[in-house]
Amino acid sequence: MTMTVSHLAKASAVTAETVRYYTRLGLLVPSRDPHNGYQLFDAKQLKRLRFINQSRSLGFSLKEIAAILEHEAVGDSPCPMVRDMLQQRVPAVEAKIADLQQQLERMQSALAQWQKMPDGAPDGHRICHLIEAWEQH
Secondary structure, eight states: OEEOHHHHHHHHTSOHHHHHHHHHHTSSOOEEOTTTOOEEEEHHHHHHHHHHHHHHHTTOOHHHHHHHHHHHHTTOOOHHHHHHHHHHHHHHHHHHHHHHHHHHHHHHHHHHHHTTSOOOOOOSSOSOHHHHHOOOO
């Protein structure tokens, strides 16, 4: 079974440009049709693309995915490295979530205050009185 870029993209729910980009990065390795030079992808490349997509959904960067694939290519298990990467990343994601939660609370507080305030017209001294008058509690 061989697929063109567009068929591989459709089978993996990504865009054709994503397939081309991953190919340029060396994450996907197509063969060439000798008659027309088109890139052709086999079932192994489909599996690889699905792996890349799943890795991205877990927060791995393309550079990290390339390192994982390199380990696998030489016969080493990338699992210990993958586990370590996520263990290091979890605290940063937790901190980011906490920051976003605080930002959401500030936004909700501002909206609650602004519901009681009239719209202001530009007067040359203020840009938006809602933001300028907002008080954090």
